Amino acid sequence: MTRDYSLIFGSGSQRFDVPPLTRLGWQTVFARQTDADEMVAFPPVRVLEVHRSGLIVRGEDLDETLPPRADVTVGDWLLFDRERPSDSRLLDRKSLFRRRAAGHDRQSQLIAANVDTVFVVTSCNRDFNVARLERYLALAFEAGSDPVIVLTKADLSEEQDRFEREAQAISDKVPVLTVDARTPAVREALKPWLGLGRTVAFLGTSGVGKSTLVNALLGEDKVETGAVREDDSRGRHTTTRRQLLFTEEGSGVVDTPGMRELQLSDVGAGLSELFGDIEDLATQCKFRDCAHETEPGCAVRAAMEAGVLDEPRMARWKKLVAEDRHNTESLAERHARERKFGKLVKEVVKDKRSK
Incomplete structure (x- = not known):
């Protein structure tokens, strides 16, 4: 048959x-x-x-x-x-997307596997957020996929150039595309990353046009789409599950639900890839455990003072590194560290009392 x-x-x-x-x-x-x-x-x-x-x-x-x-x-x-x-x-994966699941047990939630390219989608409105884009990109680098930033709804914005500049400034390793998801031209714009047997995924918050992009690649409306709220530019969840669909040309397309809250865990390599310039500077600091605050001989602080390194970007890097370390650390390791610190505090208090 x-x-x-x-x-x-x-x-x-x-x-x-x-x-x-x-x-x-x-x-x-x-x-x-x-x-x-x-x-x-x-x-x-x-x-x-x-x-x-x-x-x-x-x-x-x-x-x-x-x-x-x-x-x-x-x-x-x-x-x-x-x-x-x-x-x-x-079978062993060539790439794996995962994030820290909600709750206090630090469990990982699997998102998608064996993705060649991930399109990180954001729109040219109040949804655009550099810090959030950096989270998605760190996740993509850690997963082993090639990330591409896709800007949508530029036709509704008078600041398209600013959004493009800010997106391009995040990393010279990540291409930036500006598309109109509702036009046939979008398939041509994404074509370099498509192909027979290749799999792509769309990540981003709700309402940025991920499902519209998926439908554009499929050539038909297989995925439900929805409008954003005018008051805050946020969308509702139209995709409620992850699914793998295929174009006529043989490209796999993963549509995912919107993820506004994205807690990072086990993405140390991804952060190093995204913030390689900062980590290279950190190796030049006088002290190996430099916190890049007031320590003498800090190459990172010197770069910021010279205007070579953007201070807000530095602050975001420190925040993501701390978050990743906190979420990656197992409960047993955390409890052991807290017990060790508590013991140290008790010894210091006891020593002061004896004096």
């Missing part, structure tokens, strides 16, 4: 000469983790949706629902075990 791959890849002209796994994003990095015999016994499937009730996965001649798993997210590849689906082997 001939399978109808339009259920996976959409309607319209198809490229049936391309293997279905390739269109799903199968790449050499995953093929190296298995062999032909194992793939026959345990066929590869990709996770397209994650629900509390289970995982929606698809592969070559496969369309299944697997039991829910906390260690799996949208975009993951599994080797499907027909006899014991819950034991399907999770």
